Amino acid sequence: LLVVQLKLKMSRRGPQEPPHLPALPVIGSLLSLRSPHPPHVHFKELQQKYGQTYSLMMGSHSVIIVNQHTHAKEVLLKKGKTFAGRPRTVTTDILTRDGKDIAFGDYSATWRFHRKIVHGALCMFGEGSASIEKIICAEAQSLCAVLSEAAAAGLALDLSPELTRAVTNVVCSLCFNSTYCRGDPEFEGMLHYSQGIVDTVAKDSLVDIFPWLQIFPNANLHLLKQCVSVRDKLLQKKYDEHKADYSDHVQRDLLDALVRAKRSAENNNTAEISAESVGLSEDHLLMTVGDIFGAGVETTTTVLKWAITYLIHYPQVQRCIQEELDSKVGGDRSPQLSDRGSLPYLEATIREVLRIRPVAPLLIPHVALSDTSIGDFAVRKGTRVIINLWSLHHDEREWRNPELFDPGRFLNSEGTGLTIPSPSYLPFGAGLRVCLGEALAKMELFLFLSWILQRFTLSVPPGHSLPSLEGKFGVVLQPVKYKVHAMPRPGWDRNKCQHLFEMNCLS
Numbered sequence: 001l002l003v004v005q006l007k008l009k010m011s012r013r014g015p016q017e018p019p020h021l022p023a024l025p026v027i028g029s030l031l032s033l034r035s036p037h038p039p040h041v042h043f044k045e046l047q048q049k050y051g052q053t054y055s056l057m058m059g060s061h062s063v064i065i066v067n068q069h070t071h072a073k074e075v076l077l078k079k080g081k082t083f084a085g086r087p088r089t090v091t092t093d094i095l096t097r098d099g100k101d102i103a104f105g106d107y108s109a110t111w112r113f114h115r116k117i118v119h120g121a122l123c124m125f126g127e128g129s130a131s132i133e134k135i136i137c138a139e140a141q142s143l144c145a146v147l148s149e150a151a152a153a154g155l156a157l158d159l160s161p162e163l164t165r166a167v168t169n170v171v172c173s174l175c176f177n178s179t180y181c182r183g184d185p186e187f188e189g190m191l192h193y194s195q196g197i198v199d200t201v202a203k204d205s206l207v208d209i210f211p212w213l214q215i216f217p218n219a220n221l222h223l224l225k226q227c228v229s230v231r232d233k234l235l236q237k238k239y240d241e242h243k244a245d246y247s248d249h250v251q252r253d254l255l256d257a258l259v260r261a262k263r264s265a266e267n268n269n270t271a272e273i274s275a276e277s278v279g280l281s282e283d284h285l286l287m288t289v290g291d292i293f294g295a296g297v298e299t300t301t302t303v304l305k306w307a308i309t310y311l312i313h314y315p316q317v318q319r320c321i322q323e324e325l326d327s328k329v330g331g332d333r334s335p336q337l338s339d340r341g342s343l344p345y346l347e348a349t350i351r352e353v354l355r356i357r358p359v360a361p362l363l364i365p366h367v368a369l370s371d372t373s374i375g376d377f378a379v380r381k382g383t384r385v386i387i388n389l390w391s392l393h394h395d396e397r398e399w400r401n402p403e404l405f406d407p408g409r410f411l412n413s414e415g416t417g418l419t420i421p422s423p424s425y426l427p428f429g430a431g432l433r434v435c436l437g438e439a440l441a442k443m444e445l446f447l448f449l450s451w452i453l454q455r456f457t458l459s460v461p462p463g464h465s466l467p468s469l470e471g472k473f474g475v476v477l478q479p480v481k482y483k484v485h486a487m488p489r490p491g492w493d494r495n496k497c498q499h500l501f502e503m504n505c506l507s
């Protein structure tokens with residue numbers, strides 16, 4: 001009776017504030033956030049004291065941390081529109097000309113319109129379309145050629161720049177219909193500024209918590225501004241080239257799709273969608289393309305690097321994938337997207353990599369656009385909500401032995417088909433703000449890994465220790481640098497690789 005009375009009393013009082021970390025004026029909860037661990041790991045640990053959903057203060061901003069899937073899905077799906085906002089921060093404002101992009105843009109008609117155009121353009125190249133497959137296969141071929149050359153010379157390679165070039169070229173083809181060769185100065189410049197942005201944007205940045213710190217000289221902000229200005233010059237050049245040779249009849253890439261949408265909105269005086277009402281300014285177009293680069297390169301490259309790191313740690317998983325490839329694809333042709341259904345072990349391995357090392361372990365922060373609630377907790381308008389994907393993917397109640405790398409958990413009991421064994425799995429987020437490049441990223445992961453593993457066995461060079469599985473946390477969670485020895489599998493010499501590529505992909 002006492003419990004019922006208590007519950008009734010609580011329900012009459014309405015939703016409660018979530019448990020909160022101690023907070024001081026000005027600095028907020030900063031003192032409780034000091035930890036030798038990266039934020040996603042520390043936020044998971046704090047559950048023991050504060051429960052699965054709790055709040056804290058980042059400077060003057062109220063932030064709720066969600067560590068479990070029911071609340072995460074309430075935020076992303078059930079109340080997706082209410083939580084579709086994004087916070088404005090000093091560094092992301094510099095990167096996106098005050099949020100005129102998709103990833104950091106606040107929820108608005110302009111944002112919805114841009115997202116729709118980009119989604120449409122990506123679908124144009126999407127699954128079922130031969131062009132994206134050709135683009136990715138050409139890059140996979142060039143990557144495998146570099147591995148073959150290194151193997152022939154008896155060299156071990158840091159794969160990081162090679163994977164970055166391959167993934168950047170896929171995104172360049174989609175956005176600008178152009179690719180780069182190794183060593184191209186424009187491409188090297190692009191790699192340089194991308195790294196500068198990754199190193200400085202939203203990275204534990206104190207100016208994002210205390211914006212007034214911008215008045216003091218700040219080396220990080222200076223570097224970010226320099227890198228953004230190099231990026232903007234390149235984007236402007238591509239945009240000007242596209243405007244100059246634009247044709248209404250051909251849509252070569254994403255930039256053409258955006259230019260077309262802008263022109264048709266400008267010419268359409270009667271429609272409720274006019275260029276001004278949806279904000280199709282030049283800034284918006286440039287920032288949207290910049291966003292696809294920002295979101296599309298580092299993430300996919302990092303997942304590939306984690307996959308390779310785990311395959312080196314678990315040679316038996318590598319062998320199982322190779323056996324599957326040998327029996328389902330064979331040695332007379334290269335893997336294609338249509339093989340995905342018959343390579344469940346490879347697909348399960350990709351899922352497990354995305355689970356155990358989510359590249360965006362805290363997603364991108366969401367913001368409540370009105371007063372609302374999460375479970376029994378009241379949430380005020382403007383509160384930032386961080387979904388801790390790390391906690392969801394390492395939740396002991398949802399995953400047996402979550403720290404163990406085990407692709408088999410994503411296979412059915414016969415090992416012949418794929419499953420998702422827990423609702424606590426959201427590597428690309430969900431709902432209105434779900435990753436825009438999910439389909440593209442999955443195609444890239446499948447094709448790059450299947451091509452590499454069909455041809456090579458990966459290991460560290462003799463005498464080298466295995467790479468760390470801890471990773472370092474920046475905008476994304478990355479593995480550390482190390483060298484890989486790619487040993488050609490029996491029968492896979494350089495000539496055969498080139499011959500197969502010409503037969504299968506260039507035809």
Ligand code: HEM
Nearest residue numbers: 102103295296299300360363364428429433435436437441
């Ligand atoms: C394996 C690779 C990738 C992973 C794991 C990944 C994951 C994510 C995650 C977790 C989010 C945040 C969702 C949220 O805040 O709720 C996101 C957002 C986003 N991703 Fe990806 N992503 C990947 C690749 C890509 C690619 C290739 C592209 C572009 C072609 C892309 C474009 C975007 C964009 C534009 C957003 C912002 C969406 C919005 O705010 O509306 N991503 N991604």
